[in-house]
Amino acid sequence: MRKLMLLGLFGFLQAGCSEEKITKDFLNGEWICNQKVFKKSDLEANYEEPIKTERQKRIFKFDGDDLYSYSSKTGEKEYLIKIDAINDDSPQVENTEDEKITTISKFKKDNSEQWTWIHEVIHFSKTLDLSDSKEKYETVCTRIK
Template sequence: MKRIVLLGLVCFALFGCGEKKVTEEMLVGDWECTRTRQKADWENGLFQDYSTPVNQGKVPIVYTKENHNLFVKLHFSDRKVKVDFKTLNEEFSINSDDRKMTRYNKLEYISDDEFKSTSEISMTFADSQYNRKIKTLMHCTRIK
């Protein structure tokens, strides 16, 4: 009997405590997101450390799901925009002869009613005066 109970506890520890992640279903609903932005300047052939975060205020966001498609509606438009959920958690690069662009997005689960989103984009050009690196952080809480 003790072995069965011990085996049950081990199984619960291994399978019942998995790391929670942000899912499409979790995103559906109304959110209030606090947004901050940082930039890194280009000096001596390298991006420097990010500047102090600049608070850009609170932004209402609405996610809906229709016909197995995820849509987002931002505060400045009545239009719903289709979102590929995979792009909210990926790294993407484009290279050409005179430029390189890298984009990194990550969703971080906090609770069923709270998540963080990090988006970072860097652009480097043959003419380095146009090089840019920007990080946007959003901390979102479900509106009930």
């Protein structure tokens, strides 16, 4: 009996500790988003103070598997990401003739009314014409009721 209780407790803890996936239904709608932008030219340095902080009302909608963000002021449409990539935080690497670009995006559902998106882009120059740099966007969005 004791082993059965411990097994049940272990199963409960495992289920409770897993991160909840973000779905299309969750993201669709109107949100207030606070974004901080960080930039560095030294790839080894830690980010310090944000160079820009912005608060915007955004509307998120899916067209098929593609997530778009709309400005509530201008209606301007911006492609963000595919639904499959939202729950996959593995780095994406693009190599060009002049640079290697690594992009890391992590979405996290904070609770039923809020989510966080950390998006980092690292530029590694292959030539002397370009300099290395990295930038990070921290966005926290809260649902408008």
